[in-house]
Amino acid sequence: MSELGELDRPETPDSPGVWDEHSQKWLMGAAETDVRDTETTQTPSQTTTPATRAGRRGTADPVKALMHRHRELCERAVDPLEIAAGLEAHGVTDRTAARFRHRDVFSLAEEMYARVSKDAETAPQSTPPPAPGVRADWVLLSMLPGALCAATITGLHLTGGRVRPAVATLGALAVALAVRAALGRGPLSARSHPAPPGTYPRRPSAATRLWTYWLLAYALLGNDLLTVALTDGPHGVPAAVRDLSPAPALALTLACVPAAWCAHLFAAGARRKLAASRGLADFTAAVKPLLLGAVALFLCLSTVLVALCATVLHEPAAYTTTVTLGALLLLARLLTKHGPTHAPAVVLGAAAAAEAATLATAFASHAPGCAFLAAPLDAVVAAGGPAGIPAAACGGAALLLLLHATRSLTRASAHATPGEPG
Structure with a gap:
């Protein structure tokens, strides 16, 4: 008896194990063997009949083997789309579905769901997971960094002398802890449970955190440091640090609120579309406008915050630098929560490297x-000011992540497994 046939013998189900590349090749090989065996017993004029379909579920039934592999997924699924999303998440x-005699993944999922329904007609019906709701904890935590x-x-405005550095240090530490708390709960939090085998990890890497810290530090000090580096060199660094502009930092911390709400609206809308869609293509077409709308809403709200902070603090409004960095960090966080974490780390690293190379070149020109090293930087600064360099770096990186997100965040597998209560 073949290995697939042995799966039909009555026995206690065991763990489906980890879905890996070997398992994928095994199932593909099983499907090809079943196709060849059936083709040798049929003539070209034969068509698929109920008897043929029943025979296909016999001892050489690759779909049954696939169901055995994904037994838990099939048992808890409330509709075929949930099975399709799980299969898509496992590669x-x-x-691959064509090897199981189906035109696409959703058609294969429909057969798997139908078989489970027939085998468990008396089982209690499951209810689909509710869309993430608004909770007071993450709403308040998102307000804490800005406050x-x-x-x-x-x-800092009320103190001076030796007390001022202590206030700045304690304040920066408190804001950092508040941001960490805001990212630990709610729609911006990474998933607390492990990702299914063969899918993406849901935790940001250490490199992602490092690049994020650099980008935030540059938003606070970078433009002043670049100006000083091109004019006075290293001798002007203390003055640049002392006279830093706090408006971008205030705008970015206040932007945690619209970022959390935009992420919540996107996640809730995607969950509703997942329950209503009848296929993977339908879901992708419905979710893409949600993603673009959430990003556009965040850009509008963050622009308003930048203008408000600049007005209150009587400082120039750094629209391009702050808004592009905010969009970049939002997209990186959405990908960390719902999709692969490798792309955010690479893109954030590229943006940080561009900014670091700019400062290093400016200081090295002295x-x-x-001196020739400063010529291209002088041209860029003369054309768009010192903010043009971080705006170009963060804007280009945000555009790359947006293009990547329109593919990875519009897949049903990115929203199939519920995360933390939202």
Whole structure:
């Protein structure tokens, strides 16, 4: 008896194990063997009949083997689309489905769902997971970074002398802890449970955190440091640090609120579309406008916050630098929560490297015989100011992540498994 045939013998079900590349090849090989065996017993004029379909579910039935592999997924699924999303998350494509005699993944999922329904007609019906709701904890936590940053800026304006550095240090530490708390709960949090085998990890890597810290630090100090580096060199760094502009930091911390709400609206809308869609293509077409709308809404709200902070603090409004960085961080967080974490790390690293290379080149231009290094930077600064460099770096990185997100975040598998209560 073949290995697939042995799966039909009555026995206690065991763990389906980890879905890996070997399992994929095994199932593909099983499907090809079944296709060849059936083709040798049929003539070209024969058509698929109920008897043929019943025979296909016999001892050489690759679909049954696939159901055995994904037994838990099939048992808890409330509709075929949930099975299709799970298969998609494990790397099953339309080409793989064709080996099981189905035109696409959704058609294969429909057969698997129908078989489970017939085998468990008396089982209690499951209810689909509810869309994430609004909770007071993450709403308040998203407001905390902006409130603490505003308090720190107020303390800096009211103090002076040796007390001022202590206020700045304690305030920066408090804001950092508040941001960490805001990212730990609610729609911006990474998933707390492990990802299914063969799918993406849901935790940001250490590299992602490092690049994020650099980008935030550059938003606070970078433009002043670049100006000083091109004019005075390393000797002007203390003055740049002392006279830093807090408006971008305040705008970015306040932007945690619209970021959380936009992420919540996107996740809730995607969950509703997942329950209403009748196929993977339908779901993708319905979710893409939700993603673009959430990003556009965040851009509008963050622009308003930048203008408000600049007006209150009587400073120039750094629209391009702050808004593009906010969009970049939002997209990176959405991908970390719902999709692969490798792309955000790479793109954030590229943007941070561009900014670091700019500062290094500006300072290196003061070395003997290296004045020519400052020529391209002088041209860029003369054309768009020192904010043009981080705006180009973060804007280009955000555009790349948006293009990537329109593919990875519009897949049903990105929203199939519920995360933390939202």
